[in-house]
Amino acid sequence: MKKISFITLMLLAVTSMSFAQTITGTPHDMSAQAWNTMASNKLCGVCHTPHNAMAVSQAPLWSHTTSSTVYTMYTSAQSSTFNATPGAAPGGNSLLCLSCHDGTVALNNHIGNTLPLGSTLGVAYPTTTTLVGAALTNDHPISFTYDAALVTADGALRPITTAALGGTIATKMLFGGKMECASCHNPHNNQYTSFQRMTNNASQLCLTCHIK
Amino acid sequence: MKTYLWLVIILFVPVMANSQSVANTVHNLSVSGPGTIKATNENEICIFCHTSHNSNPQSPLWNRSDPGSYYTLYDNAVSSSFQATAGQPDGSSAMCLSCHDGTIALGKVLSRPEEISFGGGITTMPINKHNLKTDLSDDHPISFIYDPALAGKDGQLRAMPAFPTKLDRNSKVQCTSCHNPHKNNFTNFLASSNQSSALCITCHDRTNWQTSSHQTSTATWNGTGKNPWLHIDEPYANVSQNACENCHSTHNAKGKARLMKSQQEENNCLDCHNGNVANTNLEADFVKTYTHGVYNYNGLHDPNEAAIPSAKHVECADCHNSHSANATNASAPYANGFISGVKGVDQNGIAINKIQYEYELCYRCHSVNAFTTSSTARKIEQNNVRIEFNTSNPSFHPIAGVGNNNNVPSLISPLTTSSMIYCTDCHASNGTSASGPHGSIYPQILKYKYETIGSPIESYSSYELCYSCHNRNSILNNDSFKEHNKHIRGQNTSCNVCHDPHGISNSQGNNINNSNLINFDTKIVSSDATGNLKFVDTGNNNGYCLIKCHGKTHTQNMSY
Numbered sequence: 055m056k057k058i059s060f061i062t063l064m065l066l067a068v069t070s071m072s073f074a075q076t077i078t079g080t081p082h083d084m085s086a087q088a089w090n091t092m093a094s095n096k097l098c099g100v101c102h103t104p105h106n107a108m109a110v111s112q113a114p115l116w117s118h119t120t121s122s123t124v125y126t127m128y129t130s131a132q133s134s135t136f137n138a139t140p141g142a143a144p145g146g147n148s149l150l151c152l153s154c155h156d157g158t159v160a161l162n163n164h165i166g167n168t169l170p171l172g173s174t175l176g177v178a179y180p181t182t183t184t185l186v187g188a189a190l191t192n193d194h195p196i197s198f199t200y201d202a203a204l205v206t207a208d209g210a211l212r213p214i215t216t217a218a219l220g221g222t223i224a225t226k227m228l229f230g231g232k233m234e235c236a237s238c239h240n241p242h243n244n245q246y247t248s249f250q251r252m253t254n255n256a257s258q259l260c261l262t263c264h265i266k
Numbered sequence: 267m268k269t270y271l272w273l274v275i276i277l278f279v280p281v282m283a284n285s286q287s288v289a290n291t292v293h294n295l296s297v298s299g300p301g302t303i304k305a306t307n308e309n310e311i312c313i314f315c316h317t318s319h320n321s322n323p324q325s326p327l328w329n330r331s332d333p334g335s336y337y338t339l340y341d342n343a344v345s346s347s348f349q350a351t352a353g354q355p356d357g358s359s360a361m362c363l364s365c366h367d368g369t370i371a372l373g374k375v376l377s378r379p380e381e382i383s384f385g386g387g388i389t390t391m392p393i394n395k396h397n398l399k400t401d402l403s404d405d406h407p408i409s410f411i412y413d414p415a416l417a418g419k420d421g422q423l424r425a426m427p428a429f430p431t432k433l434d435r436n437s438k439v440q441c442t443s444c445h446n447p448h449k450n451n452f453t454n455f456l457a458s459s460n461q462s463s464a465l466c467i468t469c470h471d472r473t474n475w476q477t478s479s480h481q482t483s484t485a486t487w488n489g490t491g492k493n494p495w496l497h498i499d500e501p502y503a504n505v506s507q508n509a510c511e512n513c514h515s516t517h518n519a520k521g522k523a524r525l526m527k528s529q530q531e532e533n534n535c536l537d538c539h540n541g542n543v544a545n546t547n548l549e550a551d552f553v554k555t556y557t558h559g560v561y562n563y564n565g566l567h568d569p570n571e572a573a574i575p576s577a578k579h580v581e582c583a584d585c586h587n588s589h590s591a592n593a594t595n596a597s598a599p600y601a602n603g604f605i606s607g608v609k610g611v612d613q614n615g616i617a618i619n620k621i622q623y624e625y626e627l628c629y630r631c632h633s634v635n636a637f638t639t640s641s642t643a644r645k646i647e648q649n650n651v652r653i654e655f656n657t658s659n660p661s662f663h664p665i666a667g668v669g670n671n672n673n674v675p676s677l678i679s680p681l682t683t684s685s686m687i688y689c690t691d692c693h694a695s696n697g698t699s700a701s702g703p704h705g706s707i708y709p710q711i712l713k714y715k716y717e718t719i720g721s722p723i724e725s726y727s728s729y730e731l732c733y734s735c736h737n738r739n740s741i742l743n744n745d746s747f748k749e750h751n752k753h754i755r756g757q758n759t760s761c762n763v764c765h766d767p768h769g770i771s772n773s774q775g776n777n778i779n780n781s782n783l784i785n786f787d788t789k790i791v792s793s794d795a796t797g798n799l800k801f802v803d804t805g806n807n808n809g810y811c812l813i814k815c816h817g818k819t820h821t822q823n824m825s826y
Contacts, residue, residue, distance in 0.1 A: 134435030
């Protein structure tokens with residue numbers, strides 16, 4: 055009995071450790087979903103395809119149909135203390151995340167299985183806290199340039215040369231000089247919950263950039 | 267050893283880096299927080315107010331529900347001098363109040379499905395001074411538009427606030443105008459040090475404040491009696507440093523209007539002016555028999571009241587402008603620093619916002635509305651002191667102008683017939699106290715004894731009031747009136763029986779019968795058989811009386 059429980063514990067520990075480092079078993083692992091009828095590549099295929107990928111900017115071998123919805127961005131209209139100027143729409147890798155998380159494209163609308171939302175088999179994003187929607191006004195701003203000028207204007211942001219995630223904010227957290235979803239999130243690794251790229255214990259992730 | 271050094275550096279660096287961080291403040295409600303009110307399990311710091319997704323529509327990325335619109339406001343019903351338009355808390359203030367009004371649990375955030383639990387079973391903010399509750403009428407007003415128009419209406423505000431005080435995007439004053447919730451470098455999360463009220467005066471611009479004693483005095487509390495600064499979280503050592511906060515409480519003010527620290531008007535002053543901070547002990551004056559009875563009224567004084575008040579009352583602020591008062595000396599008739607910047611009524615009866623002469627202050631209550639009446643029944647009755655001191659009167663003490671009698675041999679140097687005097691030369695606290703008429707053991711708040719009742723035995727002390735200016739020897743030697751000695755000493759007659767010390771109105775009296783302040787006390791002096799009751803002036807030091815006094819008729823045959 056003791057032995058069995060010890061082995062179970064060990065197994066659980068090992069598996070949870072190994073799962074923590076990969077996409078397998080995370081909420082982004084949709085291979086076991088009933089709607090995932092792909093014959094192969096069930097794990098990666100929802101987002102990626104090895105061949106004949108979509109021509110989407112900053113999208114590695116992209117498979118999931120992107121959104122054509124109109125977004126409302128978080129701008130200085132939301133906060134008078136927001137000094138950056140985001141683009142009119144999300145850019146860069148943020149668009150890839152929003153192709154699911156804005157809720158306008160079916161989860162299973164990807165190469166090999168293009169099922170638009172509203173079609174009989176198109177699977178809608180469930181109404182959960184991770185459904186970001188098209189109104190980005192209640193979400194942390196994205197797709198804005200984070201540079202020395204912004205740091206000066208804001209007064210409570212750390213310089214982009216600040217150490218972060220094994221490099222600096224500039225090298226590890228910005229994409230084309232901009233903050234995007236991937237600045238904080240790693241869709242393939244849920245080690246720190248919410249696919250955060252580092253622990254937010256004591257709000258460390260927030261305080262990486264914010265001087266508060 | 268090397269390892270140890272590294273450890274020291276590693277330990278110290280984060281502490282230094284965090285010295286200005288929210289993490290080191292009581293606003294860090296996470297398990298790592300330094301305060302006593304904190305969560306039992308929650309590790310994140312920002313989460314109690316902010317979330318990166320699905321925030322409340324209030325910016326910036328707010329993680330709490332808007333508390334609603336059920337607050338009792340600080341508005342112009344609370345303070346007649348509040349010129350702005352009060353509205354329910356909005357913007358960042360609503361967010362602060364979502365904890366600080368004590369109605370929403372501290373751990374109730376949008377991004378956690380369960381309420382974050384707190385140690386000690388705490389849910390909402392405990393009842394303490396940081397819990398402002400939903401009655402904001404005792405707190406500095408917020409969520410009102412501050413613009414040059416408001417400043418113009420108010421008259422005592424800067425056109426726009428100066429750094430570090432900020433308005434929000436709608437030009438409104440909010441909690442964040444004065445507070446920075448992320449940094450607690452200056453106590454109570456203030457945006458800057460409030461020493462000498464540096465923060466208050468970024469908006470409030472009181473006339474003469476910079477030179478007023480309450481701004482400049484380095485007086486400290488001597489440790490005796492009640493601490494006058496109990497209402498301040500971390501009081502500074504002296505008056506100058508505490509500045510506005512000597513009297514005002516920004517939050518939880520007991521005297522709501524104008525956020526006075528005490529609901530009883532006079533206590534705002536007397537907590538310091540009792541000899542324990544200020545040198546003079548006015549408390550001792552105000553418990554004497556004859557006072558300007560500041561204890562007798564409550565809620566009647568209003569800073570916006572007319573120069574001539576309609577309801578009888580007296581508070582310290584009726585005579586003193588605490589934002590302007592200073593210790594500057596002056597000579598009669600000019601107002602000294604203690605009463606600088608107060609309202610008054612000039613000698614023509616015109617209301618003025620800022621007195622030049624001391625008597626103008628007294629005229630607020632002692633002229634047209636004559637809240638006090640003459641204490642002696644006289645041939646000529648007049649309760650309007652302004653009329654009594656008119657410089658075209660047949661005789662008058664030189665309050666509003668130099669006297670018209672150039673033959674006053676009793677005057678003690680340096681006084682001459684060209685001198686002027688103050689009301690407060692006669693009406694003032696007795697004893698060694700402040701120069702003003704706060705309280706006296708003598709009637710009419712007289713500075714010295716002035717016997718008027720019965721048949722007083724003459725002595726220096728019986729008439730010390732008069733003898734302070736009029737040499738007793740000269741009077742008793744009959745230098746001016748050759749029967750002075752006979753009346754005062756021989757018949758125990760008070761000065762007050764024949765003399766009306768203020769003056770006699772030119773519309774009621776005349777130069778023949780009412781020179782030399784003659785206006786008889788009719789309780790003692792009565793008409794003669796032919797109905798005459800008068801003095802007749804026949805030139806310098808000459809005249810006669812037609813009266814009956816204590817049964818003795820005075821006739822022209824007794825002229826001198």
